[in-house]
Amino acid sequence: MNINSPARDYFYNIWRTVYSILVGMRITLKYCFAKTVTLQYPDVAPALQPRYRGIHFFEIEKCIACDLCAKACPVDCIYIEKTGPRKIDKETNVAAGGLMTRYAIDYAKCMFCALCVDPCPTDCIHMGNLHDMSGYDRESMIVEFTDLAKKGLQTPQPLWMQKDDDRLPDWAKTRKREWIDFVHSQDKLSNDNKRRRQEMVKALDPKA
Numbered sequence: 001m002n003i004n005s006p007a008r009d010y011f012y013n014i015w016r017t018v019y020s021i022l023v024g025m026r027i028t029l030k031y032c033f034a035k036t037v038t039l040q041y042p043d044v045a046p047a048l049q050p051r052y053r054g055i056h057f058f059e060i061e062k063c064i065a066c067d068l069c070a071k072a073c074p075v076d077c078i079y080i081e082k083t084g085p086r087k088i089d090k091e092t093n094v095a096a097g098g099l100m101t102r103y104a105i106d107y108a109k110c111m112f113c114a115l116c117v118d119p120c121p122t123d124c125i126h127m128g129n130l131h132d133m134s135g136y137d138r139e140s141m142i143v144e145f146t147d148l149a150k151k152g153l154q155t156p157q158p159l160w161m162q163k164d165d166d167r168l169p170d171w172a173k174t175r176k177r178e179w180i181d182f183v184h185s186q187d188k189l190s191n192d193n194k195r196r197r198q199e200m201v202k203a204l205d206p207k208a
């Protein structure tokens with residue numbers, strides 16, 4: 001029999017089809033009996049990995065408004081406005097010069113790629129570990145970090161954290177408490193944090 005005959009090809013194709021279905025079904029069956037990895041979020045906390053990239057936190061007092069983060073952003077969702085150039089003081093590690101009038105990120109566009117983080121020459125924009133950013137309209141997806149800095153904050157508080165504790169599952173109460181403690185740590189009279197917060201406000205208003 002000719003080994004390249006149409007009949008051989010016909011049966012060979014049938015065998016390949018059956019074989020690939022069997023391979024696919026074997027993988028499907030394996031997962032049918034594997035231990036489940038589904039988490040019943042929001043009743044159960046999301047399992048975040050150490051390298052998780054969540055909502056940014058921003059140290060405005062170190063920002064020199066160089067625009068490198070905005071230029072690196074592939075979706076143009078970082079908005080920066082300033083009154084003049086800013087320069088870092090090597091002794092205090094705080095930027096001085098012009099004022100930051102706007103530093104905002106549109107989370108309706110952000111894809112959490114972290115490409116804005118690496119080019120920053122003063123290491124002042126970071127990916128945080130908050131996983132959730134919800135809102136009732138598109139405008140609320142734009143986080144004005146300069147407005148947050150006026151309140152001494154480096155990252156926004158998600159909507160769910162603003163609910164009363166009795167409406168939150170246990171893990172969320174703990175996460176909320178950690179967030180509040182961190183925020184309050186800006187207010188604690190640790191000299192360094194107090195100075196840092198003053199510098200944040202000064203980046204917006206030198207008379208403050």
Ligand code: SF4
Binds near residue numbers: 074078112113114115
């Ligand atoms: S994480 Fe990526 S998409 Fe989001 S602001 Fe940074 S560079 Fe832009």
Ligand code: SF4
Binds near residue numbers: 062063066069070
């Ligand atoms: S790259 Fe860093 S210093 Fe430059 S504007 Fe962005 S956050 Fe500020």
